[in-house]
Amino acid sequence: MPELQLDGLVGPSHNYAGLSLGNLAATANAGAVSAPRTAALQGLAKMRLVCGLGLPQGLLLPHDRPNLSLLRGLGFAGADPEVLKTAFAEDPALVALAWSASAMWTANAATVSPAADSADGRTHLSVANLATMPHRAQEWPATLAQLRLAFQDTRHFVVHPPVPPSFGDEGAANHMRLAPSHGAPGVEVFVYGENRGGRFPARQHARASAAVARRHRLSRFLLAAQADVAIEAGAFHNDVVAVANGPVLMAHEQAFADRNRLIDRLAREVPGFCLIEAPASELSLEDAVSSYLFNACLLSVEGGMALVLPREAETNASVWRWLQRVVQDPANPIHTLHVRDLRESMRNGGGPACLRLRVQLGEAALAAVDQRFLLDEAGLDKLERLIEAWWPKTIAPADLGNPDLMDQCRAARTALLDALGIAPAELGEV
Template sequence: MGRRSDVVIEINFDGIVGPTHNYAGLSVGNRASAANAGAVSAPRVAALQGIAKMRRMMALGLRQGVFLPHDRPNTGWLRALGFVGSEQEALASAWMADPALVANAMSASAMWTANAGTVSPASDTSDGLCHISVANLSTMPHRASEAAQTERQLRLAFADPRYFRVHGPLPSAFGDEGAANFMRVVPANGGAAVEIFVHGDGHAGGFPSRQHRTASEAVARRHGTDPSRTLMVRQSDAAIAAGAFHNDVVAVANGHVLFAHAQAFADPAALYDAVTARVPGAAIVEVPADRISLDTAIRTYLFNSQLVTMPDGGMTLVLPAEAGENADVWAWLSDLMATNGPITRLEVVDVRESMRNGGGPACLRFRVQVDADACAAIDPRFLLDDAACDRIEAVIAREWPEAIAPGDLGNPDLWAQCKHARTSLTAALGFGPDEI
């Protein structure tokens, strides 16, 4: 059994918004993605907003990591569909045959690292290792191609077998969308956690439920979690139909706190009872539907905020600007602050350009909890400090496109620019040309 420590270090690995960030509206069931389909995107602004958010988290005293944009356009994916010739020839042929295929190959959705995989910390697993399962993201074509590049980064970042075990993606028949459908609740004074896997049930309101129960059960088995402290919970059909394509659009957990909309789960009372029975001192913070409607919660991404523990032990809710600007949401949050409850601080960040593609602050991060020895074993190129942020910002300001319109996705100059931009970024962070 691996060694365990009571000292927990949490690192949030954010995805850098890639140079191909565009509004193609590829994500079925994602209201923001659909609403902004066809608009002109601002990849440079989006990426700089993401780095500013990471800097803010570091300024709050939190550890911050980063994952790199995937190689785009994904010509290998197009070749698998029968397009041949040079990279430019394969892309041009695909654009002529079906522009939607090139839009899929240009997707920057890997920036949503909450979908990179699922993490069970060493304290939750039978062998005392931190287990990470790469998500297959098989429901949506533009995301299903991400697993191979995601796995490469995860295996590089968490390569030390003394502390980590990285599992490949599950078979594609069983949709798995990673940590966006996963929560942990931990006793305030220490002790064993409860892992909560949230899944859908077929279709709701014409939208697919992207996380399958079978996939969640398989991840739990592979990670060796305690069955008595592993909960399989169904998301409500109402939430999926309203546009909650992942659980983290309607619920988030941190430490001993579960923060959720009243309509997030099919049977919220059963979940709350199961959590409080297993986690001494667990706090359920439920937002009533008569104060904030499901529609408002999803539109403002209130629950896609990051709920984080500060160095002083207090808990901060890191909100997107859209939530801070909504009168109903802010009124309820103000009342929450007045209760002296477990959430003690509100922090608003601006990630508007990526929000328009369907994800708030929590979608951009991949949470990993480790002890000091395991932290020291993580590849340091994935860990941020101010100097690394400076290098990233310089490349983005110099290389990222300022704007991408829908018709630009077929422009060979844009394909070349985006390839070069990513290569410049990986070099600036110390990665070899074929390493990541």
């Protein structure tokens, strides 16, 4: 069974506003000058690698930014340029929120359960509400519209709206699936946080996770608490300290609050379960978080598994030394490391796994996906040319109040939709 990798295309409004409390990289780079064109091209290079590995590759689109409907809803009035300039003069932080390009991290777009796990034999996708962070809570309507367009064939897919915002849901970034193979029934692990009294918020609520499991009609799933110490170290999502693929769980020793219970349960319920664990004595949480080691894409490829890693994992001596031991160990299937430069995304707090949503599909279901969301080498070439022509080279914080930047970003997104043959009305846009 193929696994479709749906990557978020980095949008033309990519900027460093430091909006994500608890995301250490994002807050550390707040106010820096971003490079949207470079960021998008780096993301495309990662997608091209995945295509070259023989895996299905698709994309989700950047959202329309700035989100002036948000500003109008908060009382700013007038023509679009006036709304932007007035709001920026009064509340620049609010305008930065309206410019957020964080929808590029599609690991937060939704939670996906394949047909093999659900009682009705269909693939279920629940759009995340992202209610914990205001800059992300605005994303779900546009994400829902895209997923309903891409997965509109109800013979194969069910696309659910978000769970109520009373309970924060951050999508696949806090969800893992373990199974003997992509096509076999598996155990889905929903990781939630608490971190009572900590500096940083826990973003995934246990009730949201349970609700998604019920909606997806799952019979085999686990709820597991993320360790407070991991959240405090900057693991704002579970995918910063753990990644799973097939029967393999690769994780930091301090990722989970009750590590032994979770591992024992997976060992009993997942045939061929394989744990690849980084001991805290060998690899600190700080190194794991700063390098985004566990935010790698763990992929099933010919002959075993491969990891797609950010350059930061290679340049961290402790991380790279541990990875060399992993690939040299014949007891696990990971045999190849692919390192890619994703610095622009990394500086804003998202690594390789943040950029992709995994959708495990049978051949018939894959053929039923709207083909405009799927990519091949020719499609990647076309996107590369489009980005080089339309995406801004740089964005500084002061630029967010400039209507000229708004016009440029709107024109870039229009050019993208035209190139893909997607009409704004298909996405519910006027």
